[in-house]
Amino acid sequence: MKSFVALFTLVASAAAQDYFSVMVLRSASPIHYSTLTARGGKFYLGGAGPSSYCPPEVGDACPSGNNTVFAGGDETLSLAVVVPGGQQVYIAPDGTMAYTAPHSAYMPYGSIVDGWSKTKGENYYYLNFKDGLVGCPPTVQNQGYQVFGKIAGFNSTGCLGFSSLALNTTGVGAWEY
Template sequence: MKAATVLAALPAVMASSFTGLSVRSGSPIQYGSINANGGAFYIGKPTQSYCPESVGDACPDGTYTVFSGGDDTLSMDVEVPGGQQVYIAPSGALTFTAPHSASMPEGSISNGFTLSEGTSFGYLSWTNGFVACPSANGSAPYQVFGAIPSLNTSSCLGFDFLASNATGVGAWEYE
């Protein structure tokens, strides 16, 4: 068997950095970007990031939310010293730590994240799955939650979290 034939049969290898897309056919969140904003993740809100003036032109773009990991734990792909870890808050909200801090509320869950490879995209999963819940007006933006047993998901939409390879760090830090 030729080497080219073997290589062509291998699945696409996921990079260590990736962006997220929601997949829920026939819904308002279909192919929505999963963005960090206000310490949580949303579909239908732009990415919110920060870079100190002292970093200047070396600052990453910051307009896309980029994740790293997916081998039990998940982080934001950032430059800020100490990084930012992703976790499920006691409310069920998919959340991330503040810059320069590993502090999480008691009862938070920081493991159970798995990145798997697909033919065109990867898939990020969490132990109980992900749901997107509409804002108070019943529509966008949708906040992303881990489907914990105590979460009322009656108005929420379960979805698949597609992972698309990203190149480079996403931001200095996410807010």
């Protein structure tokens, strides 16, 4: 019973936050209307769905894990998860848009965690990274376009810039990604 009460408290406190999923806009491209998906510690546009996990003891109280949901967007960005400690989104030194493993705050030295913002458009909010994001063509079939932050030294030749439309959601996306 204590575990259920603790889980309920975590989910209830998380529900009070601002959660959103991201759809990308890039007209006349293969990534137009794709969703930003957390998979294997990195982010992709298109390809398979998110990689999520829920401990068996949580049972039916677990979020579906079918969509990638974010929290924040005011300088920092996180995945909207229930797992204790959360999961931080960052740009790795090689430009990869990535996220921390569950129960860990580890990021490679030189990773960038700040520079995120949400700005109001005409009818929606947009998620921004300070110098922009790009989707680079897949190197593995059905992987989807991998997302990178435009940082100093990153070669974005062949990659597509895009706008990130932040779509409000009602709760966390998964126990963990």
